[in-house]
Amino acid sequence: MTGQDATLGMDFMVPAGIRLDLTDGTFCLPDEVRIQLSGRRTLYGEHASAVRLEEVEVIEAGQKIEMPLRFKPSEKLWLTRGEHWIPTVVKGAGWRRYLQLTNISDRTRCLPAHTQVGM
Incomplete structure (x- = not known):
């Protein structure tokens, strides 16, 4: 404008x-x-890369799924909340970190491949 x-x-x-x-x-x-x-x-700059699901994920009502993150600990990660799911970063052994998606709805949800969950 x-x-x-x-x-x-x-x-x-x-x-x-x-x-x-x-x-x-x-x-x-x-x-x-x-x-x-x-x-x-x-x-965030133009060089920010999106964190997307690699495949279709089906999450039962009230359940969680975990997937490994491929980010360096020094990199910043911004998470994107969905209407029916909440992302959380979980620490694993050593430097490993996992992205945990929790289905907060009362129905089974299917998240399509390439759904953006962070950047």
């Missing part, structure tokens, strides 16, 4: 379906189009 000034109150934005994402300095329109806020840098 370069060259444009707009003051939108939450009374307007919420009913219109507009969401502010202050983590990366964008606002998201109802059709999931993201617009960068003026004068704001993203918190």
Whole structure:
């Protein structure tokens, strides 16, 4: 919105379906189009790599699955929560770390391959 000034109150934005994402300095329109806020840098660079599921994962209601993380301990990891699952980092033996996904719904959930769970 370069060259444009707009003051939108939450009374307007919420009913219109507009969401502010202050983590990366964008606002998201109802059709999931993201617009960068003026004068704001993203918190993560363009070199951030996504952590995605390698295969389809089926998680029973209230159950957990674990998968090994391939990150160095010095690297930062940002997790992405889903509507029906919560990610957690679990320490293993030595430097090993695992990503644990917990199904918080009351039904079995199927997470498709390539679902982004972090970055």
